[in-house]
Amino acid sequence: MTLTVTDLAIARGGVPVLEGLSFTLAPGRALILRGPNGIGKTTLLRTVAGLQPPLAGRVEGAEETIAYAGHADGIKPPLTVTENLKFWAQVFGTGDIAPALKAFALTDLADRQAGNLSAGQKRRLGLARMLVTGRPIWALDEPTVSLDRDSVAMFAAAVRAHLGQGGAALIATHIDLGLEGEVLDVGPYKARPRPVEDFDGGFL
Amino acid sequence: MTALLLRDLRLAFRAGGGFGLGLAFFLIVTVLVPFAVGPQSALLSTIAPGVLWLGALLACLLSLDRLLALDWEDGSLDLLATAPLPLESVVTIKALAHWITTGLPLVLAAPFLGVLLNLAPPGFLWLVVSLLVGTPALSVVGTFGAALTVGLKRGGLLLSLLVLPLYVPTLIFGAEVARRGAVGMETATPLLFLGGITAACIALLPFASAAVLRVNLR
Numbered sequence: 001m002t003l004t005v006t007d008l009a010i011a012r013g014g015v016p017v018l019e020g021l022s023f024t025l026a027p028g029r030a031l032i033l034r035g036p037n038g039i040g041k042t043t044l045l046r047t048v049a050g051l052q053p054p055l056a057g058r059v060e061g062a063e064e065t066i067a068y069a070g071h072a073d074g075i076k077p078p079l080t081v082t083e084n085l086k087f088w089a090q091v092f093g094t095g096d097i098a099p100a101l102k103a104f105a106l107t108d109l110a111d112r113q114a115g116n117l118s119a120g121q122k123r124r125l126g127l128a129r130m131l132v133t134g135r136p137i138w139a140l141d142e143p144t145v146s147l148d149r150d151s152v153a154m155f156a157a158a159v160r161a162h163l164g165q166g167g168a169a170l171i172a173t174h175i176d177l178g179l180e181g182e183v184l185d186v187g188p189y190k191a192r193p194r195p196v197e198d199f200d201g202g203f204l
Numbered sequence: 205m206t207a208l209l210l211r212d213l214r215l216a217f218r219a220g221g222g223f224g225l226g227l228a229f230f231l232i233v234t235v236l237v238p239f240a241v242g243p244q245s246a247l248l249s250t251i252a253p254g255v256l257w258l259g260a261l262l263a264c265l266l267s268l269d270r271l272l273a274l275d276w277e278d279g280s281l282d283l284l285a286t287a288p289l290p291l292e293s294v295v296t297i298k299a300l301a302h303w304i305t306t307g308l309p310l311v312l313a314a315p316f317l318g319v320l321l322n323l324a325p326p327g328f329l330w331l332v333v334s335l336l337v338g339t340p341a342l343s344v345v346g347t348f349g350a351a352l353t354v355g356l357k358r359g360g361l362l363l364s365l366l367v368l369p370l371y372v373p374t375l376i377f378g379a380e381v382a383r384r385g386a387v388g389m390e391t392a393t394p395l396l397f398l399g400g401i402t403a404a405c406i407a408l409l410p411f412a413s414a415a416v417l418r419v420n421l422r
Contacts (some may be wrong), residue, residue, distance in 0.1 A: 049286050052422040068286045072279025076211070078218035083211075090207035091287045129283075 001065045001136050002026050003168065005048065008057035009191065012043045016055060016191035023184055025168045027136065030159065030181030033172040039186055041172040042070070045139045048170065067135035069143060073126025077115025081106055081125055084114050089132040100131035103158050104151075119146040127155055130162075138162065138169040144177075152177070205289065205297055212301035222270060226263040226306045227313055233259040234317040245322045252321035253331060253382030259317075260310045260335055261342060261371055267306050268346040268367065269353075269360035271298055272417070276354045285421055291414035299340075299347040299410075307339035323386060330385020334398060338378035341402040344409050345370045351413040354420050373401050 002024060009019035017040030025031050033041045047054050049068035075084055085097045085106075101107045104124040109117065114125060123146050130138050138159070144152050156177045159169050163179070171177070216223045237255050238248060272295075275281040284294050314335055315328045323331065349367035353359035380394040 046282075051282060051285060064288065066286060068283065070279055070282055072277075072282070074278055074280035074283040076215055076278070076280070078215055079211070083214070087207055087211045088283075088287075091284070091289060093288065 001061050003062055003137055004060040006058045009055040010040060010043050010047045011055050012040060017043055018186055018189045019191040021189045025170060027166045027168055028163050030163060030169040030171060030179045032181055032183045033186055034183055035186040039190060041186060042141050045141050045172060049139050065135055066137045066139050067130050067133035068139045069126060069130060070141045073122055075114045075122055075125055080111050080113055082110045084125060085128060085132060088129045092133045094132050094134040097132055100128040103131055104128040104154055120148055120151055123147055124151055136167050140171045142172055144173055144175055205293055208297045209301055213304060216305040222267050223305050226266050227309045229266050230259045230263040230310055234320055249322045249324055252318060252323040253327060253386055254379045255321060256314055256318060256331060257375060257379040257382060261375055263310055264306055264342040264346060265364055265367060268350050269363050271302055271347060271350040272354045282421060291417055292410045295347050295351060295413040296410045299343045303340050303343040307343055311335040311339060326388050327382060327386025330391055331382045334378045334381035337398050337402055338374050341374045341405040342371060344405045348409045348413045351417045
């Protein structure tokens with residue numbers, strides 16, 4: 001499944017942040033998004049994931065193919081690691097969570113309450129969720145925050161395995177993951193600041 | 205969908221999940237009323253249906269602000285919105301989980317609290333019936349309010365202000381069923397109205413809740 005973004009313009013909080021952005025993401029490839037803080041990397045990922053509509057342009061091939069992981073991991077503290085992961089596996093209609101636990105070294109923590117995990121362990125649990133979604137395109141927003149060096153390597157190996165199976169990944173990150181893939185600097189696509197005449201959002 | 209329902213129920217019953225808070229609130233309100241009104245059993249008997257309905261309604265309101273706010277805070281709402289489940293079914297399941305953990309215990313506890321308020325014997329059955337028919341509407345309307353205020357800091361009070369006026373029809377007809385039942389009058393008409401309101405809420409409001417949730421997630 002190829003993801004095609006054509007002449008995309010996006011806004012955050014009613015202010016356009018990026019415009020004229022086009023790229024394609026073929027199966028087996030990774031695209032690393034770079035750019036300074038506030039340029040709109042998160043907004044771009046949320047738009048591609050379908051959480052917000054673009055101002056202009058088209059996103060094709062994203063319907064039911066994207067697994068999105070934002071800044072928050074969506075972990076329920078009172079549930080155990082297994083219960084958290086099994087829930088997402090059931091929602092996405094996939095079965096086995098053991099490979100995902102193993103890929104992120106969570107097997108020993110499987111019966112621990114998620115609320116008692118460290119920040120890095122929580123992040124690993126959040127990333128393990130990507131494996132149980134079974135979706136071909138991963139959209140990851142700063143996935144390596146609070147991960148130590150070993151965990152970053154673990155994550156890079158998981159992404160590489162995903163690409164090897166014909167998946168694709170769209171990653172906003174500032175560290176070098178050692179993945180073969182294009183780097184897209186979104187800085188040059190910065191939109192001219194102008195207010196959007198749409199003060200009531202989508203309510204009317 | 206079953207997975208989401210089971211997860212929400214499990215979260216409610218685990219420590220800090222808030223199960224029983226509404227029930228305890230309901231108990232305290234109904235215990236306080238005789239203290240405030242004084243030991244006049246005839247008067248208590250007259251106002252019992254209305255007080256019990258009002259207590260149940262406020263108890264329902266108590267847990268609404270956690271309904272979607274917790275999922276929004278930890279990011280699960282974003283992830284659920286990108287999952288294969290339609291948002292309409294997500295909000296319906298959330299309302300169902302809220303009813304099972306809040307509404308259903310209120311229905312079951314109401315007859316016992318009716319004794320405290322000297323409710324007339326024929327009223328017990330009708331009180332339970334009216335709450336059973338009416339409380340699902342409270343959960344569904346409350347979910348709509350929670351969807352409207354998700355993402356707002358201190359949205360709880362605003363949620364109450366938005367939702368309480370929408371509870372008025374359910375309260376009027378629900379309390380009327382219980383009152384008429386207690387004095388031995390015909391209850392069919394208000395009961396049909398109450399059922400109609402609940403059915404309409406369940407049929408229509410999930411679409412509205414999902415729509416405002418989509419706007420709020422942007």
